[in-house]
Amino acid sequence: MKAPIAVALDAPDAETAARWAQAVTPHVAVVKVGLELFCRTGPSITSSVRGASGTELFLDLKLHDIPTTVAGAARAVAKLKPRYLTVHASGGADMVRAAVEAAEDVTIAAVTVLTSMDDRAMDAVGTTGPLLDAVRRLATLAVGAGAGALVCSPREVAAVRAEVGPGIVLITPGVRPSGADAQDQVRVATPEQALADGADLLVIGRPITGAADPGAAAARIAASLLPT
Ligand code: C5P
Numbered sequence: 001m002k003a004p005i006a007v008a009l010d011a012p013d014a015e016t017a018a019r020w021a022q023a024v025t026p027h028v029a030v031v032k033v034g035l036e037l038f039c040r041t042g043p044s045i046t047s048s049v050r051g052a053s054g055t056e057l058f059l060d061l062k063l064h065d066i067p068t069t070v071a072g073a074a075r076a077v078a079k080l081k082p083r084y085l086t087v088h089a090s091g092g093a094d095m096v097r098a099a100v101e102a103a104e105d106v107t108i109a110a111v112t113v114l115t116s117m118d119d120r121a122m123d124a125v126g127t128t129g130p131l132l133d134a135v136r137r138l139a140t141l142a143v144g145a146g147a148g149a150l151v152c153s154p155r156e157v158a159a160v161r162a163e164v165g166p167g168i169v170l171i172t173p174g175v176r177p178s179g180a181d182a183q184d185q186v187r188v189a190t191p192e193q194a195l196a197d198g199a200d201l202l203v204i205g206r207p208i209t210g211a212a213d214p215g216a217a218a219a220r221i222a223a224s225l226l227p228t
Helices: 014-024 035-041 067-078 093-102 119-124 131-144 157-164 191-196 214-225
Strands: 003-008 028-034 056-063 084-088 107-111 149-151 169-172 201-204
Touching (some): 028 201, 035 056, 056 067, 067 084, 067 093, 093 131, 107 131, 107 169, 119 131, 131 149, 131 157, 191 201
Parallel strands (some): 003 028, 056 084, 107 149
16 A cells, blocks of 8 residues: 655656656655656656556646636646646636546646745735635635645645535645755645645655655655554
8 A cells, every 4th residue: 555645756857757756656656747847858757757556647737827728738638647637726717627627537636825825925916815715715616616636735734624525635735754854845744744634645755855765765754654
């Protein structure tokens, strides 16, 4: 059994990403390819990081455009057979629905509010009121439009779970094992706490990929999450 972890393969090149993937995929359920690596290497990266059998792919491209364009992009990358594909919920219900309908076998994961945004930044783009209200509103909108998963910070996950109920996959970045360096993540939680608050899949990058032995780091965190 593999742990509910998506390792963020934020690598400088395809070779490094493939090496990390090979080390971690025996232990984790998912590997995540983000926008930067995808843009640098092209779609071929997705086949070189699949690693050990049964590992799923999370394409974190955060699509946001008019519905027709998002549908076209979602249809194109659906051929790469990701399990999850991210879109911005703030693109609106029609846009989220367009992605859902264009990529039937893919779980569309909607990003509510980027964790890099705070109340002031939200005000500046015209969204007034508490940030958590915007998170809740966008979560409801995305689920109503057919999104099967949501990306939110561990700080928001309990409120989002209360809002959308069971059955929606909640994915949380900003996860740090206790004692690990938070780096540039501000709103962090331990893996155990994030799961207890309702998360289903934990995105973990540098605590694993920055370790001297990424395979051992993945195995250690995975073991702490799985029943013995
Ligand atoms: O290295 P670290 O564990 O901080 O990696 C977290 C991953 O999750 C990165 O790939 C980052 O881009 C991504 N992410 C995030 N916050 C979000 C959405 C995605 O940190 N709101």
